[in-house]
Amino acid sequence: MIARPIDVLLDPKSTVTSMAHRPTWIAPLTILMALATLTSSLIFDRIDAVQAVREQFTAQGRIPSQAQIDQGVTFWENVRGIAVLVTLVSFPLLMMLAAFVFWAAFQFAGHEMDYDASLAVTMHGMMPWAVASLLSVPVILSRDSITPREAMNGNVLISNLGFLATSDAAPAWAAFLSSVDLFSAWTAVLLVIGYRIAAKASAATACAVVSLVWLSYVCLKIGWVALQP
Secondary structure, three states: OOOHHHHHHHOHHHHHHHOOOOOOOHHHHHHHHHHHHHHHHHHHHHEOHHHHHHHHHHHOOOOOOHHHHHHHHHHHHHHHHHHHHHHHHHHHHHHHHHHHHHHHHHHHOOOOOOHHHHHHHHHHHOOHHHHHHHHHHHHHHOOOOEOHHHHHHOOOOOOEHHHHOOOOOOHHHHHHHHHOEHHHHHHHHHHHHHHHHHOOOOHHHHHHHHHHHHHHHHHHHHHHHHHOO
C-alpha cells in the first residue's frame, strides 16, 4: 500500500485496478503534504518582504511610506510563521473537496462510485506534484531571492507557460498561462485513467469530466485574480 504513490507514476492502470477493492489515500496525502509544506517554507524564506510590500501598494496605485513598508514587513514576517500551519490545515481539505467534486461530477454523469474510491484516485492522481516539489527544492535553494509574482504564479520551477507573461501583463492572463502546466497535464492523464476504472466510465466520459473540472478550476483562479485590487 505504501508503494502505491510511486507505482501510480510508473504503472497507473495496474495501480488503480489494485485500489478497486481496497482504496487507500493516506500515503499519498502524507507525501504531498510534507513536500508542499517544505517547498512553501523554502519559498517564503526567499521572498523579499520589502519588494512584496512595494508591489502590493503599486498594484493599488499607491506609493508606500517608510513606516508603511516597515509595518508591511513586520506583517509579512508574521505570515511566514503561520505558513506551515496554513498549508497543513488547508491542503487535506482542498484535496477532499477536489475528490468530492469529481465524485459528484461522475454521479451526475450516471456512474456510481464510492467517495473513498474518488478520494484514492484524486490523491494518487496528484502525485506528479510530488515530483514537481522534489524538482523545485534544488531550484529554490539555488536562488538568493524569489519575487512574490514568481511565487504566486508558480514560476519557480519552469514547468508552465507563466514565464511568457511580461512584467506588465494582466494578472488574469498570467494566471491563465501559469495554469498550462506540464504537471497539470500529467495529473489529468492519471485522473482520467483512475476515474475510468474507479467509476467504470468510458475514456470519453472520464476525459470530459476531468477536463470540465480542470477548466472550472482555471476559470475560478482567473476570476479570483482578476477581482484583486
